[in-house]
Amino acid sequence: MDVEAVRTFVAVVEAGQFQAAADELGISQQAVSKRIVGLEKSLGVSLLVRTSRGSRLSLDGHVFLPHARKVLAALDQAAQAVRPGSRPxxxxxxxxxxxxxxxxxxxxxxxxxxxxxxxxxxxxxxxxxxxxxxxxxxxxxxxxxxxxxxxxxxxxxxxxxxxxxxxxxxxxxxxxxxxxxxxxxxxxxxxxxxxxxxxxxxxxxxxxxxxxxxxxxxxxxxxxxxxxxxxxxxxxxxxxxxxxxxxxxxxxxxxxxxxxxxxxxxxxxxxxxxxxxxxxxxxxxxxxxxxxxxxxxxxxxxxxxxxxx
CATH class of the missing domain: 3.40.190.290 (D-Maltodextrin-Binding Protein; domain 2)
Structure with a gap:
Protein backbone atom coordinates (compact mmCIF):
# COMPACT_ATOMS: atom_id res chain seq x y z
CA MET A 1 0.00 0.00 0.00
CA ASP A 2 1.29 3.46 -0.95
CA VAL A 3 1.67 5.49 2.25
CA GLU A 4 1.55 8.79 0.37
CA ALA A 5 -1.74 7.71 -1.20
CA VAL A 6 -3.13 7.01 2.28
CA ARG A 7 -1.91 10.43 3.43
CA THR A 8 -3.57 12.01 0.37
CA PHE A 9 -6.85 10.21 1.10
CA VAL A 10 -6.93 11.59 4.65
CA ALA A 11 -6.08 15.08 3.36
CA VAL A 12 -8.96 14.96 0.87
CA VAL A 13 -11.38 13.88 3.61
CA GLU A 14 -10.26 16.67 5.92
CA ALA A 15 -10.15 19.33 3.21
CA GLY A 16 -13.40 18.24 1.52
CA GLN A 17 -12.08 18.92 -1.99
CA PHE A 18 -9.34 17.52 -4.20
CA GLN A 19 -7.94 20.97 -5.02
CA ALA A 20 -7.80 22.00 -1.35
CA ALA A 21 -5.98 18.76 -0.51
CA ALA A 22 -3.59 19.34 -3.42
CA ASP A 23 -2.80 22.83 -2.12
CA GLU A 24 -2.14 21.48 1.38
CA LEU A 25 0.14 18.70 0.10
CA GLY A 26 1.93 20.91 -2.41
CA ILE A 27 1.04 18.75 -5.43
CA SER A 28 -1.30 19.07 -8.39
CA GLN A 29 -4.99 18.13 -8.33
CA GLN A 30 -4.20 15.57 -11.04
CA ALA A 31 -1.62 13.94 -8.73
CA VAL A 32 -4.21 13.80 -5.92
CA SER A 33 -6.73 12.08 -8.22
CA LYS A 34 -4.11 9.61 -9.41
CA ARG A 35 -3.14 8.66 -5.86
CA ILE A 36 -6.75 8.14 -4.78
CA VAL A 37 -7.51 6.01 -7.83
CA GLY A 38 -4.41 3.92 -7.18
CA LEU A 39 -5.35 3.43 -3.52
CA GLU A 40 -8.90 2.41 -4.37
CA LYS A 41 -7.60 0.00 -6.99
CA SER A 42 -5.19 -1.63 -4.50
CA LEU A 43 -8.00 -2.02 -1.94
CA GLY A 44 -10.64 -3.09 -4.45
CA VAL A 45 -13.23 -0.62 -3.12
CA SER A 46 -14.35 2.97 -3.69
CA LEU A 47 -13.39 5.21 -0.78
CA LEU A 48 -14.83 8.50 -2.01
CA VAL A 49 -17.98 9.52 -3.77
CA ARG A 50 -17.30 12.41 -6.15
CA THR A 51 -19.96 15.17 -6.28
CA SER A 52 -20.25 18.56 -7.93
CA ARG A 53 -19.39 20.16 -4.60
CA GLY A 54 -16.35 18.01 -3.89
CA SER A 55 -16.25 14.53 -2.42
CA ARG A 56 -17.66 12.58 0.49
CA LEU A 57 -16.81 9.27 2.08
CA SER A 58 -18.36 6.07 0.81
CA LEU A 59 -19.38 3.37 3.30
CA ASP A 60 -16.03 1.65 2.75
CA GLY A 61 -14.32 5.03 3.13
CA HIS A 62 -15.93 5.50 6.56
CA VAL A 63 -14.56 2.11 7.65
CA PHE A 64 -11.08 2.75 6.22
CA LEU A 65 -10.61 6.31 7.56
CA PRO A 66 -9.85 5.61 11.27
CA HIS A 67 -7.37 2.88 10.30
CA ALA A 68 -5.69 5.22 7.80
CA ARG A 69 -5.29 7.86 10.50
CA LYS A 70 -3.77 5.30 12.89
CA VAL A 71 -1.30 4.18 10.21
CA LEU A 72 -0.17 7.76 9.56
CA ALA A 73 0.12 8.50 13.29
CA ALA A 74 2.24 5.36 13.81
CA LEU A 75 4.52 6.32 10.93
CA ASP A 76 4.94 9.84 12.28
CA GLN A 77 5.77 8.46 15.74
CA ALA A 78 8.28 6.02 14.24
CA ALA A 79 10.02 8.83 12.32
CA GLN A 80 10.07 11.07 15.40
CA ALA A 81 11.61 8.29 17.52
CA VAL A 82 14.75 8.12 15.37
CA ARG A 83 15.21 11.79 14.55
CA PRO A 84 18.54 13.10 15.89
CA GLY A 85 18.15 13.94 19.57
CA SER A 86 14.88 12.07 20.00
CA ARG A 87 16.53 9.06 21.66
CA PRO A 88 19.37 8.85 24.19
Whole structure:
Protein backbone atom coordinates (compact mmCIF):
# COMPACT_ATOMS: atom_id res chain seq x y z
CA MET A 1 0.00 0.00 0.00
CA ASP A 2 1.29 3.46 -0.95
CA VAL A 3 1.67 5.49 2.25
CA GLU A 4 1.55 8.79 0.37
CA ALA A 5 -1.74 7.71 -1.20
CA VAL A 6 -3.13 7.01 2.28
CA ARG A 7 -1.91 10.43 3.43
CA THR A 8 -3.57 12.01 0.37
CA PHE A 9 -6.85 10.21 1.10
CA VAL A 10 -6.93 11.59 4.65
CA ALA A 11 -6.08 15.08 3.36
CA VAL A 12 -8.96 14.96 0.87
CA VAL A 13 -11.38 13.88 3.61
CA GLU A 14 -10.26 16.67 5.92
CA ALA A 15 -10.15 19.33 3.21
CA GLY A 16 -13.40 18.24 1.52
CA GLN A 17 -12.08 18.92 -1.99
CA PHE A 18 -9.34 17.52 -4.20
CA GLN A 19 -7.94 20.97 -5.02
CA ALA A 20 -7.80 22.00 -1.35
CA ALA A 21 -5.98 18.76 -0.51
CA ALA A 22 -3.59 19.34 -3.42
CA ASP A 23 -2.80 22.83 -2.12
CA GLU A 24 -2.14 21.48 1.38
CA LEU A 25 0.14 18.70 0.10
CA GLY A 26 1.93 20.91 -2.41
CA ILE A 27 1.04 18.75 -5.43
CA SER A 28 -1.30 19.07 -8.39
CA GLN A 29 -4.99 18.13 -8.33
CA GLN A 30 -4.20 15.57 -11.04
CA ALA A 31 -1.62 13.94 -8.73
CA VAL A 32 -4.21 13.80 -5.92
CA SER A 33 -6.73 12.08 -8.22
CA LYS A 34 -4.11 9.61 -9.41
CA ARG A 35 -3.14 8.66 -5.86
CA ILE A 36 -6.75 8.14 -4.78
CA VAL A 37 -7.51 6.01 -7.83
CA GLY A 38 -4.41 3.92 -7.18
CA LEU A 39 -5.35 3.43 -3.52
CA GLU A 40 -8.90 2.41 -4.37
CA LYS A 41 -7.60 0.00 -6.99
CA SER A 42 -5.19 -1.63 -4.50
CA LEU A 43 -8.00 -2.02 -1.94
CA GLY A 44 -10.64 -3.09 -4.45
CA VAL A 45 -13.23 -0.62 -3.12
CA SER A 46 -14.35 2.97 -3.69
CA LEU A 47 -13.39 5.21 -0.78
CA LEU A 48 -14.83 8.50 -2.01
CA VAL A 49 -17.98 9.52 -3.77
CA ARG A 50 -17.30 12.41 -6.15
CA THR A 51 -19.96 15.17 -6.28
CA SER A 52 -20.25 18.56 -7.93
CA ARG A 53 -19.39 20.16 -4.60
CA GLY A 54 -16.35 18.01 -3.89
CA SER A 55 -16.25 14.53 -2.42
CA ARG A 56 -17.66 12.58 0.49
CA LEU A 57 -16.81 9.27 2.08
CA SER A 58 -18.36 6.07 0.81
CA LEU A 59 -19.38 3.37 3.30
CA ASP A 60 -16.03 1.65 2.75
CA GLY A 61 -14.32 5.03 3.13
CA HIS A 62 -15.93 5.50 6.56
CA VAL A 63 -14.56 2.11 7.65
CA PHE A 64 -11.08 2.75 6.22
CA LEU A 65 -10.61 6.31 7.56
CA PRO A 66 -9.85 5.61 11.27
CA HIS A 67 -7.37 2.88 10.30
CA ALA A 68 -5.69 5.22 7.80
CA ARG A 69 -5.29 7.86 10.50
CA LYS A 70 -3.77 5.30 12.89
CA VAL A 71 -1.30 4.18 10.21
CA LEU A 72 -0.17 7.76 9.56
CA ALA A 73 0.12 8.50 13.29
CA ALA A 74 2.24 5.36 13.81
CA LEU A 75 4.52 6.32 10.93
CA ASP A 76 4.94 9.84 12.28
CA GLN A 77 5.77 8.46 15.74
CA ALA A 78 8.28 6.02 14.24
CA ALA A 79 10.02 8.83 12.32
CA GLN A 80 10.07 11.07 15.40
CA ALA A 81 11.61 8.29 17.52
CA VAL A 82 14.75 8.12 15.37
CA ARG A 83 15.21 11.79 14.55
CA PRO A 84 18.54 13.10 15.89
CA GLY A 85 18.15 13.94 19.57
CA SER A 86 14.88 12.07 20.00
CA ARG A 87 16.53 9.06 21.66
CA PRO A 88 19.37 8.85 24.19
CA UNK A 89 22.94 8.92 22.91
CA UNK A 90 24.30 5.38 23.35
CA UNK A 91 28.00 5.62 24.17
CA UNK A 92 30.57 3.03 25.21
CA UNK A 93 32.75 4.34 28.07
CA UNK A 94 35.04 1.28 28.13
CA UNK A 95 35.06 0.71 31.92
CA UNK A 96 33.10 2.40 34.71
CA UNK A 97 36.28 3.26 36.65
CA UNK A 98 38.38 4.80 33.93
CA UNK A 99 38.67 8.24 32.38
CA UNK A 100 36.01 8.08 29.61
CA UNK A 101 33.33 7.11 32.14
CA UNK A 102 34.38 9.93 34.47
CA UNK A 103 34.44 12.48 31.64
CA UNK A 104 31.01 11.45 30.33
CA UNK A 105 29.63 11.51 33.88
CA UNK A 106 30.94 15.06 34.41
CA UNK A 107 29.45 16.05 31.05
CA UNK A 108 26.08 14.64 32.16
CA UNK A 109 26.24 16.44 35.51
CA UNK A 110 26.87 19.73 33.68
CA UNK A 111 23.77 19.05 31.54
CA UNK A 112 21.43 16.89 33.67
CA UNK A 113 18.64 16.98 31.08
CA UNK A 114 20.84 15.29 28.47
CA UNK A 115 19.56 11.89 27.34
CA UNK A 116 22.46 9.42 27.66
CA UNK A 117 22.80 5.65 27.68
CA UNK A 118 26.33 4.78 28.87
CA UNK A 119 27.54 1.21 28.49
CA UNK A 120 30.91 -0.35 29.37
CA UNK A 121 32.15 -2.78 26.70
CA UNK A 122 35.71 -3.22 27.92
CA UNK A 123 35.66 -6.92 27.11
CA UNK A 124 35.30 -6.16 23.40
CA UNK A 125 38.34 -5.10 21.42
CA UNK A 126 38.54 -1.87 19.45
CA UNK A 127 37.76 -3.52 16.13
CA UNK A 128 34.55 -5.06 17.44
CA UNK A 129 33.42 -1.79 18.98
CA UNK A 130 34.25 0.19 15.83
CA UNK A 131 32.07 -2.24 13.87
CA UNK A 132 29.24 -1.75 16.39
CA UNK A 133 29.50 2.03 15.87
CA UNK A 134 29.55 1.59 12.10
CA UNK A 135 26.51 -0.72 12.23
CA UNK A 136 24.55 1.72 14.38
CA UNK A 137 24.46 -0.43 17.54
CA UNK A 138 26.43 2.34 19.26
CA UNK A 139 26.56 6.07 18.62
CA UNK A 140 30.08 6.46 19.97
CA UNK A 141 32.94 4.80 21.83
CA UNK A 142 36.31 5.71 23.34
CA UNK A 143 39.18 3.54 22.07
CA UNK A 144 42.88 3.84 21.27
CA UNK A 145 42.60 2.59 17.72
CA UNK A 146 45.62 2.46 15.38
CA UNK A 147 45.10 4.79 12.43
CA UNK A 148 45.31 1.98 9.88
CA UNK A 149 42.57 0.05 11.71
CA UNK A 150 39.98 2.84 11.58
CA UNK A 151 37.24 1.44 9.29
CA UNK A 152 35.96 3.45 6.38
CA UNK A 153 32.93 5.41 7.52
CA UNK A 154 34.27 5.97 11.07
CA UNK A 155 35.31 9.38 12.36
CA UNK A 156 38.18 9.10 14.88
CA UNK A 157 39.05 12.12 17.08
CA UNK A 158 41.67 12.36 19.82
CA UNK A 159 39.64 14.29 22.38
CA UNK A 160 40.64 12.72 25.69
CA UNK A 161 44.38 12.31 26.26
CA UNK A 162 44.83 11.11 29.83
CA UNK A 163 48.22 11.47 31.58
CA UNK A 164 49.47 8.34 33.32
CA UNK A 165 50.54 8.16 36.94
CA UNK A 166 52.55 5.59 38.88
CA UNK A 167 50.62 3.98 41.75
CA UNK A 168 52.68 2.40 44.54
CA UNK A 169 52.46 1.40 48.18
CA UNK A 170 54.27 3.32 50.98
CA UNK A 171 57.21 0.87 51.08
CA UNK A 172 58.06 1.19 47.41
CA UNK A 173 61.44 2.86 46.66
CA UNK A 174 59.71 5.55 44.56
CA UNK A 175 56.93 6.26 47.08
CA UNK A 176 58.49 9.50 48.28
CA UNK A 177 59.03 11.05 44.85
CA UNK A 178 56.91 14.03 43.73
CA UNK A 179 57.27 12.97 40.10
CA UNK A 180 59.04 10.26 38.14
CA UNK A 181 60.46 10.08 34.63
CA UNK A 182 59.32 7.05 32.59
CA UNK A 183 62.98 6.12 32.16
CA UNK A 184 63.32 5.94 35.97
CA UNK A 185 60.90 3.01 35.99
CA UNK A 186 63.36 0.73 34.21
CA UNK A 187 64.19 -2.15 36.53
CA UNK A 188 60.99 -1.79 38.55
CA UNK A 189 58.20 -4.33 38.15
CA UNK A 190 55.05 -2.69 36.81
CA UNK A 191 52.13 -5.05 37.24
CA UNK A 192 48.96 -4.50 35.21
CA UNK A 193 46.91 -7.69 35.55
CA UNK A 194 44.10 -8.36 33.13
CA UNK A 195 45.78 -7.13 29.94
CA UNK A 196 44.39 -9.32 27.16
CA UNK A 197 46.55 -10.06 24.10
CA UNK A 198 45.36 -8.32 20.94
CA UNK A 199 43.60 -5.44 22.70
CA UNK A 200 44.48 -1.81 22.11
CA UNK A 201 45.66 -1.38 25.71
CA UNK A 202 48.00 -4.37 25.34
CA UNK A 203 49.45 -2.68 22.26
CA UNK A 204 49.72 0.63 24.13
CA UNK A 205 51.62 -0.85 27.08
CA UNK A 206 53.85 -2.90 24.79
CA UNK A 207 54.79 0.31 22.95
CA UNK A 208 55.43 2.10 26.24
CA UNK A 209 57.66 -0.76 27.43
CA UNK A 210 59.66 -0.80 24.22
CA UNK A 211 60.19 2.96 24.07
CA UNK A 212 61.35 3.32 27.69
CA UNK A 213 62.84 -0.11 28.44
CA UNK A 214 60.21 -0.96 31.05
CA UNK A 215 59.12 -4.27 32.52
CA UNK A 216 55.31 -4.33 32.32
CA UNK A 217 53.63 -7.66 32.90
CA UNK A 218 50.15 -9.07 33.34
CA UNK A 219 51.26 -12.29 35.03
CA UNK A 220 48.71 -14.01 37.22
CA UNK A 221 44.90 -13.90 37.37
CA UNK A 222 43.15 -10.56 37.79
CA UNK A 223 40.96 -10.76 40.90
CA UNK A 224 39.70 -7.21 40.57
CA UNK A 225 40.90 -3.72 41.36
CA UNK A 226 40.45 -4.16 45.11
CA UNK A 227 42.83 -7.14 45.09
CA UNK A 228 45.35 -5.09 43.08
CA UNK A 229 45.20 -2.23 45.61
CA UNK A 230 45.69 -4.72 48.42
CA UNK A 231 48.76 -6.21 46.72
CA UNK A 232 50.31 -2.78 46.13
CA UNK A 233 49.78 -1.72 49.73
CA UNK A 234 51.72 -4.68 51.08
CA UNK A 235 54.58 -4.72 48.57
CA UNK A 236 57.90 -2.90 48.32
CA UNK A 237 58.41 -3.95 44.68
CA UNK A 238 55.06 -3.81 42.90
CA UNK A 239 53.81 -0.75 41.02
CA UNK A 240 51.06 -0.15 38.49
CA UNK A 241 50.01 2.60 36.09
CA UNK A 242 46.69 4.46 36.24
CA UNK A 243 45.15 7.44 34.48
CA UNK A 244 45.08 10.76 36.32
CA UNK A 245 41.27 10.71 36.52
CA UNK A 246 40.80 6.94 36.84
CA UNK A 247 38.58 6.32 39.85
CA UNK A 248 40.13 3.84 42.29
CA UNK A 249 39.24 3.63 45.97
CA UNK A 250 41.19 2.03 48.82
CA UNK A 251 41.25 2.20 52.62
CA UNK A 252 43.21 5.10 54.12
CA UNK A 253 45.43 2.56 55.89
CA UNK A 254 46.83 1.44 52.51
CA UNK A 255 48.51 4.85 52.06
CA UNK A 256 48.92 4.33 48.31
CA UNK A 257 50.71 7.07 46.39
CA UNK A 258 49.84 8.51 42.96
CA UNK A 259 53.02 9.85 41.38
CA UNK A 260 52.86 11.91 38.14
CA UNK A 261 55.07 10.86 35.23
CA UNK A 262 57.05 13.63 33.53
CA UNK A 263 59.80 14.25 30.97
CA UNK A 264 57.90 13.14 28.96
CA UNK A 265 54.34 12.62 30.21
CA UNK A 266 52.89 9.40 28.73
CA UNK A 267 49.22 9.86 27.89
CA UNK A 268 46.66 7.24 27.03
CA UNK A 269 44.85 8.56 23.93
CA UNK A 270 41.15 7.81 24.30
CA UNK A 271 39.91 8.37 20.74
CA UNK A 272 36.23 9.15 20.20
CA UNK A 273 34.82 6.89 17.47
CA UNK A 274 31.60 7.94 15.73
CA UNK A 275 29.96 7.30 12.37
CA UNK A 276 31.03 9.82 9.78
CA UNK A 277 28.24 12.36 9.34
CA UNK A 278 26.30 11.20 12.42
CA UNK A 279 24.19 14.17 13.53
CA UNK A 280 23.00 13.33 17.06
CA UNK A 281 23.04 16.75 18.78
CA UNK A 282 24.44 15.36 22.05
CA UNK A 283 27.60 14.33 20.15
CA UNK A 284 28.29 17.93 19.20
CA UNK A 285 27.84 19.05 22.82
CA UNK A 286 30.07 16.22 24.07
CA UNK A 287 32.86 17.10 21.63
CA UNK A 288 32.76 20.74 22.72
CA UNK A 289 32.83 19.72 26.38
CA UNK A 290 35.81 17.38 25.95
CA UNK A 291 37.78 20.00 24.03
CA UNK A 292 37.15 22.59 26.73
CA UNK A 293 37.62 20.40 29.81
CA UNK A 294 40.34 17.90 28.87
CA UNK A 295 43.48 17.60 31.03
CA UNK A 296 46.18 20.19 30.32
CA UNK A 297 49.73 18.81 30.23
CA UNK A 298 52.59 21.26 30.80
CA UNK A 299 55.19 18.88 29.52
CA UNK A 300 56.30 17.02 26.44
CA UNK A 301 53.75 14.30 25.70
CA UNK A 302 54.44 10.72 24.67
CA UNK A 303 51.97 8.61 22.69
CA UNK A 304 52.67 5.55 20.53
CA UNK A 305 53.43 6.31 16.91
CA UNK A 306 50.45 4.24 15.73
CA UNK A 307 47.85 6.38 17.50
CA UNK A 308 45.20 8.21 15.44
CA UNK A 309 46.02 11.95 15.39
Missing amino acids: LRIDVLNRRVVPAQAVHRFYRSRPDTALDAVALGEQDAGQVARAVLDGDLDASFRALPAEQVPSGIRAERLLDMPLQLLVGPAHPLAGREQVRPADLAGHRIWIPGIRPGTEWELFYRSLSQDFGLSIDAIGPHFGDEALMDALAGSDTLATLVGTDDRYLWPDSYDLRRIPLHEPTPVYPHVLLTRAGHQHPVLSDLRDYLRASGPQVDDEVWVPGWVTH
